[in-house]
Each structure stands twice: as C-alpha cells, then as structure tokens.
Amino acid sequence: MxxxxxxxxxxxxxxxxxxxxxxxxxxxxxxxxxxxxxxxxxxxxxxxxxxxxxxxxxxxEGLVRVQIDHPIANCLELSSALRDRLGLKYVDVTPTDPGSDSTITGVAEAASAEIERWLRREEAVIIAMGTGRTLKAAVELLPRMECPQHRIVSLTGNIAPDGSAAYYNVVFTMSDSVNVRSFPMPLPVIATSSGEREMLHAQAMIRPTLELAARADVTFVGIGDLTEDAPLFVDGFITRGELAALRSAGAVGEIVGWSYDAAGLFIGDITNERVASAPIPSRRTSLVIAAAKGERKFPGIAGAIRGGLVNGLITDEATAGHLLRTL
Amino acid sequence: MxxxxxxxxxxxxxxxxxxxxxxxxxxxxxxxxxxxxxxxxxxxxxxxxxxxxxxxxxxxEGLVRVQIDHPIANCLELSSALRDRLGLKYVDVTPTDPGSDSTITGVAEAASAEIERWLRREEAVIIAMGTGRTLKAAVELLPRMECPQHRIVSLTGNIAPDGSAAYYNVVFTMSDSVNVRSFPMPLPVIATSSGEREMLHAQAMIRPTLELAARADVTFVGIGDLTEDAPLFVDGFITRGELAALRSAGAVGEIVGWSYDAAGLFIGDITNERVASAPIPSRRTSLVIAAAKGERKFPGIAGAIRGGLVNGLITDEATAGHLLRTL
DNA sequence: TATGCTCTTGGGCATTTACTCGAATCTTCG
DNA sequence: CGAAGATTCGAGTAAATGCCCAAGAGCATA
The missing domain is CATH 1.10.10 (Arc Repressor Mutant, subunit A)
Structure with a gap:
C-alpha cells in the first residue's frame, strides 16, 4: 500500500x-x-x-458534475416534435421528475450545458443573458473556465428598486466562475417613467451595451409567470396594482420585464413603457433560447412561442407534452 | 403528485x-x-x-458521467512542473487512489476527456491511436457523439498472432460510440520477418493509412512494461525467449510494439524489425500523448520521455512525483 | 406441449451513507 | 489574556444502498 x-x-x-x-x-x-x-x-x-x-x-459546492449520456427516447421525440411543429431552431427536453415541484431542476442543468457549449467555442461570440431564477441556477452550475474571446451582455439592468444589486441578474454570477468579458447594464430594471427610460438609454455608457445586445449570437432568457406570485411582483419590480392591471389586460408572461399576452403581443400602457431592459435580440439574427418549465409558466411559454418572441426552448417532458397539446 | x-x-x-x-x-x-x-x-x-x-x-453502462470540476492543487503543481522541467507540451495529472492497484483508474478517464476534447473540435483533425488496456478503457468511456469531420487512424495492426482480431486495438471500440471515419490497419501486429513487414507495408491498401498516420495532429498511445507480465508477452505477440532477450538488451518499455531502453532508444535486432505498426508520428508535427501510470511502468514512462518518444503525458500523482524525482 | 435453460424479480440482510446532537476547538473581540 | 460565539468534530442512530438467494417468468428446443 x-x-x-x-x-x-x-x-x-x-x-x-x-x-x-x-x-x-x-x-x-x-x-x-x-x-x-x-x-x-x-x-x-x-x-x-x-x-x-x-x-x-x-x-x-458543485465540484461534482454528473450528466447522463443517453438520449432518453421520449425526450428526444418530444424535442423533435416541438422543433418541427412550432418552428423552433433549438429545443432540449429533459426528463420530468414527477412529484418534485422544483421549477428548475433539469432545465437549469440543460441550460447550463448549452451555455457551456457556446462558451467552449473557439471563435468569438456574443452571448446575451436575461434574468431569473432558472438562469441564475444555470449559471451557477457552470464550471470554471477561461474564455476571454467571448462577450457576455446583460439584457436587463442590475439595480433593484431599493437600489441594491438585482439578485437575479446573472452576469456577475457568471464572472465568478467564467473568465469572460462581461457587459452589465448599470441601470434600474424598471425606470420610473418612459421619459427616464429614454434618458437612461441615451447615456454614452449605455449605448454601446445596447448595441452589443442587439448583435448577440445567442440569447438566454427565462420566462416569468404573471400569477399571484409573479417574480416581477415578488421581487418588488411592479406593484400589486400593476400586476392586477397586467393580468386583466391579458398578460400571461414576461421576458426580461416585458409582459405579453397569450398571443405573444406586448401589453401596452401599464409597465412596458418603463422597462429599461434592452430589446430581445432579433430572432432573425440571434438564437433566443428560453429556459422554463412548470405548470405556472405554461401560458407564458406558449405565448412566447406563439408570438415568436423566442426561437429556442429548454424545458421538461411534462411542459413539452403540454405545449404540443395546446399549440 | x-x-x-x-x-x-x-x-x-x-x-x-x-x-x-x-x-x-x-x-x-x-x-x-x-x-x-x-x-x-x-x-x-x-x-x-x-x-x-x-x-x-x-x-x-457508462450512462452516468461524473467529473470533478476542481483543480486539485497538488495535481496542478505536478503537471506544470512536469511540463516545464521535461519540456512536455501537454501534461495532465489525476489524483492517485492510494491502495488501489488498478493501472488505469483516473488515467483512463482523463485520457477519455482529452480524446473527447479533440473530437469536439469543429475543424477536421487526424487522430492516431496506439493500443493497450489503458487506451481501450479510455475509448470505452467516450460518450456517443457525431464527428464525421475527423479521421481516426490506428498505428497498429489489428490481427492477433492467432488470426483473431487484436483485442486491445481501439479503433473498432471507438466506432461503437463515435461516428467518425476510421482507418484500421488490416495487418498482423508483428510480422514473421522484416521482409514480410516490408511487403505488407508496401500494399496499396496500407500505404495511404501509413501516410495518414504520419500526418496525425494528435496521437494517443499507451506504454507497455516489459516485466515478466509484459502485455506484449501475455497477449502472445512475443515469446518468452524474446521477452528475455529484450530485457537483457536493456528494454524497459514499448509503444505500439516498439521496445526501447531507459534512454528511449529503440532496441535493435530482436523484435523491432518485425513490428508492423506505423512509426510514432513526428513529435515536431504531432502532439504524442502517452497515457500510463503505475510502478511497473515507471521505467518505460521515464525512458519514453528521456528519448523524446512522446511529448505529452497523462498520468497520476504518484507517477508524476516519481518522474520528477528521477528525471 | 413439455422440458430445460436463462434471465429477471423481490425479499432479506449486511454494508454503507446521512443526519442529529453534545463536546471540543478555533476565532474574534473586548 | 479571557470569554462569547461560531465552527468543527466524532459518536450514535436512522435511512439508504448493495448484494445474495430462491422463486418465477420467458424462451428456445425437442
């Protein structure tokens, strides 16, 4: 010995x-x-x-990375069906863990793996990041890596309503483990008026970041539900009254703060005018991947796909099955 | 639920x-x-x-892939020391499992990961493969993947002395999980005479494969010991007498059948004239990585490095420490 | 259809792992 | 230097896992 x-x-x-x-x-x-x-x-x-x-x-601590190296047949079938029927460019379906009510297990891992694949590319790419619990978890699963050739740009501001750093803004989390040039947005998430939003966006320091976001090669976003426990409301970005108004206007989900209805059309005149996020990059030039699953998000996911707000999806078996039945 | x-x-x-x-x-x-x-x-x-x-x-079944995502300090120190002191281009040191006498655990996983990294490249590369238990295990750990852009070429023949397929020839094993163009060598591993070897190598079907091997971008080889239980002897490629003769001529290890001494110089006149393997690709144009560990292989690994037969190494902490002390 | 063979199943049990709790040790700050 | 607080440690125990065995199901052949 x-x-x-x-x-x-x-x-x-x-x-x-x-x-x-x-x-x-x-x-x-x-x-x-x-x-x-x-x-x-x-x-x-x-x-x-x-x-x-x-x-x-x-x-x-996430030192142990486990992945299952097997194309689980049902997931594969669902993802190719989603790709074909809904015209999505990228779909990944992970197994559902029945009985677990976690809204991220599985999807976070899959999103992390896809982010990692992009980061591993040798040629320089621009990656735009949305916000939310799912993305946050995905980014935390990233391994330590060196990729100074890429640029990461945040679509959303990183200042919470109380002035603190917005917790679910993921660009800083990413910097913890990945050495990459990052472009956060030193803005509030939602401005106090549309005028303030315009003024903020016109700043010399912000313009280049917005332009970079518009040129993103790939974009990862979460989808927020607008139920009673909508993250936008829970995190204090909108008031209870605004949430109620959005809901009665037909809002079913939000992406980087922009609320939309079941057809995927943005809701006017309530909060969207004040959202300081960069626009979702063009689906013609960028692969915009939404990572989301779970019953509460069904309407939001379906709306985002109907309206073509995203052209990629990472979800689980149950959600995929639901989407195929309803869309 | x-x-x-x-x-x-x-x-x-x-x-x-x-x-x-x-x-x-x-x-x-x-x-x-x-x-x-x-x-x-x-x-x-x-x-x-x-x-x-x-x-x-x-x-x-290898469906579960576990990897530890942490630079264990000692391993890192050893590998950079090896890289600097011995002039190797690639070094990976895995933790030693004290008390386990497996000659492959750890090294096989690391070799597999490095092979996978090469296979994941988008630009086409030529990968040459040696033979042996370690490489076999490494290749079996590869996930299912599609990489038709690459070419895999075997350095050794795939016909055992009894006419059967040489078990530790890894190119076919690789085809099980990786879709890649492969170039096996339909030859015996060791010919009966140097004349036969020349004749075999002159065949129209063999020449292009040999030329491909010479152009390999990266080469993975095992290192065989020449103790009493030398794999060359155990697998029936050489006789007990030949083994004894090699040993008294100072042979300490072999790579794809070629025996060499402690200085890394090939042993003449015993078996090397009949080895039908392709030459080890040039260390100037190819990264030649040896995957080996364990006390029995210490002399062989040291000899291969001394003689510059390889310019890359995947081994474990204990072996790395030994090499640093003796070289 | 009967027979023998192999492969799979589930119970029981030994081993291994996870968690709780009080004691010990280390840190920090006066 | 000493005490309060926090952290870590190890023993004990509950839970989970791995393995063996006998019984049963499936399958090929006569």
Whole structure:
C-alpha cells in the first residue's frame, strides 16, 4: 500500500481553498475511483464522518458534475416534435421528475450545458443573458473556465428598486466562475417613467451595451409567470396594482420585464413603457433560447412561442407534452 | 403528485434499448434530481430493487458521467512542473487512489476527456491511436457523439498472432460510440520477418493509412512494461525467449510494439524489425500523448520521455512525483 | 406441449451513507 | 489574556444502498 499522502498546509493557501481541495479529492475518490467513505477516510487520514462531510461538500459546492449520456427516447421525440411543429431552431427536453415541484431542476442543468457549449467555442461570440431564477441556477452550475474571446451582455439592468444589486441578474454570477468579458447594464430594471427610460438609454455608457445586445449570437432568457406570485411582483419590480392591471389586460408572461399576452403581443400602457431592459435580440439574427418549465409558466411559454418572441426552448417532458397539446 | 408516466413498450423498440432507457431515466432521477431509489421505484412503477438495478446499470453502462470540476492543487503543481522541467507540451495529472492497484483508474478517464476534447473540435483533425488496456478503457468511456469531420487512424495492426482480431486495438471500440471515419490497419501486429513487414507495408491498401498516420495532429498511445507480465508477452505477440532477450538488451518499455531502453532508444535486432505498426508520428508535427501510470511502468514512462518518444503525458500523482524525482 | 435453460424479480440482510446532537476547538473581540 | 460565539468534530442512530438467494417468468428446443 502506497503511504498516505501528507497534505501539508501551504500557508499561502487559504483554509477554505484547502478544504475545497480535500473535498475535490474526496469527491474524486468517491465518485470516480469508487471508494467507500471509509476507505477515503483512511486514505485522507480523517474520520469517516469527516470524509462524508467532504464528499457532501464536494456535491453541494458543485465540484461534482454528473450528466447522463443517453438520449432518453421520449425526450428526444418530444424535442423533435416541438422543433418541427412550432418552428423552433433549438429545443432540449429533459426528463420530468414527477412529484418534485422544483421549477428548475433539469432545465437549469440543460441550460447550463448549452451555455457551456457556446462558451467552449473557439471563435468569438456574443452571448446575451436575461434574468431569473432558472438562469441564475444555470449559471451557477457552470464550471470554471477561461474564455476571454467571448462577450457576455446583460439584457436587463442590475439595480433593484431599493437600489441594491438585482439578485437575479446573472452576469456577475457568471464572472465568478467564467473568465469572460462581461457587459452589465448599470441601470434600474424598471425606470420610473418612459421619459427616464429614454434618458437612461441615451447615456454614452449605455449605448454601446445596447448595441452589443442587439448583435448577440445567442440569447438566454427565462420566462416569468404573471400569477399571484409573479417574480416581477415578488421581487418588488411592479406593484400589486400593476400586476392586477397586467393580468386583466391579458398578460400571461414576461421576458426580461416585458409582459405579453397569450398571443405573444406586448401589453401596452401599464409597465412596458418603463422597462429599461434592452430589446430581445432579433430572432432573425440571434438564437433566443428560453429556459422554463412548470405548470405556472405554461401560458407564458406558449405565448412566447406563439408570438415568436423566442426561437429556442429548454424545458421538461411534462411542459413539452403540454405545449404540443395546446399549440 | 403528477401521475406516474406510463412507459408503453413501443414494439419497434428493442427490449435492451428500452431497458437502457429506463436505466438512463433512473440514473437521471438519482444522480441529477437527487431522488432516493425508493422514490425512483415509486415514480417508475417498479420495485426498489429494480430501481437499484437500473441505477447500477446506468453506471456500469457508462450512462452516468461524473467529473470533478476542481483543480486539485497538488495535481496542478505536478503537471506544470512536469511540463516545464521535461519540456512536455501537454501534461495532465489525476489524483492517485492510494491502495488501489488498478493501472488505469483516473488515467483512463482523463485520457477519455482529452480524446473527447479533440473530437469536439469543429475543424477536421487526424487522430492516431496506439493500443493497450489503458487506451481501450479510455475509448470505452467516450460518450456517443457525431464527428464525421475527423479521421481516426490506428498505428497498429489489428490481427492477433492467432488470426483473431487484436483485442486491445481501439479503433473498432471507438466506432461503437463515435461516428467518425476510421482507418484500421488490416495487418498482423508483428510480422514473421522484416521482409514480410516490408511487403505488407508496401500494399496499396496500407500505404495511404501509413501516410495518414504520419500526418496525425494528435496521437494517443499507451506504454507497455516489459516485466515478466509484459502485455506484449501475455497477449502472445512475443515469446518468452524474446521477452528475455529484450530485457537483457536493456528494454524497459514499448509503444505500439516498439521496445526501447531507459534512454528511449529503440532496441535493435530482436523484435523491432518485425513490428508492423506505423512509426510514432513526428513529435515536431504531432502532439504524442502517452497515457500510463503505475510502478511497473515507471521505467518505460521515464525512458519514453528521456528519448523524446512522446511529448505529452497523462498520468497520476504518484507517477508524476516519481518522474520528477528521477528525471 | 413439455422440458430445460436463462434471465429477471423481490425479499432479506449486511454494508454503507446521512443526519442529529453534545463536546471540543478555533476565532474574534473586548 | 479571557470569554462569547461560531465552527468543527466524532459518536450514535436512522435511512439508504448493495448484494445474495430462491422463486418465477420467458424462451428456445425437442
């Protein structure tokens, strides 16, 4: 037996990093080499419980990446049906986890994988990012990577109504793990008036970012529902009254703040005039991929597709089946 | 709770495929969605034991791909030291699993990942493949993928001494999962005489393959030891007497059949004259990556590096440490 | 149709893993 | 230097997983 490797504490190495290091090692021994946690404990010279904690930490920190390498037949059928029937350019359908009510599991992983594929490209591309919980989760799943050749541009402002950083703006999250040139939008998400919106957009620092967004090669957006718990309302971007007004005007969903009805037409005169986001990049020149699933979002997803607001979709089996039945 | 999805048996779907399908689904629910096997059993409508079998099948069939997304510090240090001190162009060091005597765990995964990276390239490349247990395992870990733009060429013949297909020739294994143009070598691995070797290589069908090999962009080879249990001998390519003669002539390792000594110089006059393999592609024009680890192979790996037979290396921590101490 | 063979199924049980809780240790700040 | 607070540790235990075995189903052949 090879002697246990002594892992000296390099003083320059922060404790946290060294712990993650051990976690990575434990995770490797567990998931790749197939050791039991007892064996890992012996090899790393810690207690079994500590080994368990390291393995668990490796998972929760996202050090362990698992993907299933098999075209699950039903998902494939659904995605090609969606592609053909609805004229979408890109569709990915992940298995549904029946009984789990998570609105992101699966879709986040698939979106992350697709973002990663774009980032891995050697030729420079412009990637525009929307906002929302799903995208946030997807971006957090990205591995550490170097891709200085690309540019990431945010479609939405990053200032919440209370002046803090908008939590679900994903460009900064992305910078945590991916080294890429990023172009956030130092704006509020929703301006106080359409006049203010115009003024903000006219700023010298904002113009180039807006122009960059318009030239995006690929765009990832989430779709927000406009039910009672609409994220726009929950996060404080619109008032309860505005939500009610939008709903009675027929709004069924929103993309980067823009609300639209079941036909995918934008709702006038309530909040859309004040949304400070960049326009959704042209579906003729950009692949605009929506990542969304779940019953609450059915109308929003369907509307976005009907109106041609997006030309790509990442969703789950159940949602895909619903879309095929209703569209 | 969403009702359990009924998975009807499409008659056109083979039983085996449908089973793998379920395995993939179970694997997804387990590893990605984080279900317990009990929950999976309920959701798929099978017993818990069956669910366990499906999950286990998903792993053993290689449907589940796990990778650790963390630069383990020690491995990184070792690999950059190897790169700098030994002038190698590509080095990857994986964690050692102390106590496990597997000669491939870790290295196979890393080699597989690097092969995959080359296959994912959009521009067409020529990949030359050597032979051996490590490479075989690496190729078996490759996911299903489509890359008709590339060409894979075997450096070694695919006919064993008894006339059967040489088991550790990897080009056919690769075709199982990767759709790529492949160029095997319909030759014995070792000819009966140097004259026969010349005759075989002069064949019209062989020449283009040899020329293709010489133009490889990247080459993956294993390194065989020449201990008592040398793979060349165990697999019946050379006799016990020849092995003994090679050893007394100072041979410490072999690459695609060519034996060399501790300085990396080929051994003359014993078996090398009859090896029907293509030459190792030029290290000036091709990245020649050896995938090997383990105490038995220490001399062979060191010799190959000393002699410049390879300019890339995939190995483990323990071997990397040894190389740094002895070279 | 009967027979023998193989493959699959589910129960039981040993092993392995996850979680809880009190004790110990380390940090931080006065 | 010392105490409060936070974190980590290990023991114990509940839960989950992996494996073996006998029984049953499916299948080919006589």
């Amino acid at each position: 090879i002697p246990v490797q002594v892992r000296e504490q390099n003083p320059s190495m922060s404790k946290r990093a060294s712990r993650l290091d051990d976690a990575a090692r434990a995770g490797w021994l567990y998931y790749v080499a197939g050791n039991t946690q007892d064996q890992i404990a012996a090899k790393l010279g810690v207690s079994r419980q500590s080994a368990q904690r390291l393995v668990s930490l490796a998972r929760s | 969403i009702p359990v999805q009924v998975r009807e048996q499409n008659p056109s779907m083979s039983k085996r495929a449908s089973r793998l399908d379920d395995a993939a689904r179970a694997g997804w629910l387990y590893y990605v969605a984080g279900n317990t096997q009990d929950q999976i059993a309920a959701k798929l409508g099978v017993s818990r034991q069956s669910a366990q079998r499906l999950v286990s099948l998903a792993r053993s």
